[in-house]
Amino acid sequence: MEQKHWANNRLLLWVILALGTNLAAHAAEDSAFVSEFYQENAQCMVCHGKQYYTWHSEELGITVKDYMCPSKQIDSADFYSSFHKSFSCFDCHSQDFTSYPHPLELRVEEAWNCLDCHGGDPEFAKYHFEEIETGYNESVHALENVEGFSCWSCHNPHSYQTVARTAADMQHKVAYANSICLSCHADEEKIALLYGKEDYQFMKSHDWLPRQAQHFKSVRCIDCHAQGHDSLTVAHKIMPADSAVKNCIECHSQNSILLASLYKHDVSQSRSRLGFTNGEIVKDFYVIGATRIKWLNILSxxxxxxxLIAVGTHKIRLIKTTKK
Incomplete structure (x- = not known):
């Protein structure tokens, strides 16, 4: 049993390392961008961009070096490659944060949610944020009422990227999406803290899946665990574990569900590329059963x-010869 558990952990570690390597390769994509608020934001990054910060107590007359809470740390490289990279810190946070040390009441500052900015705005209507919220509210993440869980639990506002509709590299898209899920589900201590599941084993729940590592590199978790939606690029209604896709044919067929999820952004362009059925899939991966060469099918x-004609002709000739 211990050997199997160790094997599962090794496989999971390998998957996480593979995802991390792929993400690192894309980290410098927006390095040329310079925010007009860079200098203003730098005042916040002096503390929040580091693991440690210092502050001077006028009352005690001493300078204190303290550890920055991980949830308050912001990687400036991640922020300036994120979707919110053009923002000032004060677009979302109170101007009272200019006082230092920060007033204690700011510890319970009300956090914005997605619809506070994106809801009811014609400019963002094409992204269907209201439908995203509806899907989320019907998902297991919302229905289980986990304290502290919100949009930001998956979409960190300081690093979130719109990879699902902008990434040209499918492996990067898969790696980015799965890294979000694995940040919780691959952390047994975090799952125990959030859900009270002391014996949770991520890999064990996927024992049925053949070639696990290859699947985790090629398909997003949500492609099997989320209910599809016609209007959304990324489905947000995460289903219970017992409702996850476990039938190979769902993906490995000509009408693969991946066409309505992972490859949804490309499918509208063409379902045939270089003679392949579902050609948008084959440009990144070969999915058995889903990617076929129609001309080879016709030739076969x-x-x-x-x-059959040759065999039939030969049979007829034999019959005629026998009669003679």
């Missing part, structure tokens, strides 16, 4: 028919 049928 033609050859089969010719063989």
């Amino acid at each position: 049928v033609a050859i089969f028919c010719l063989v």
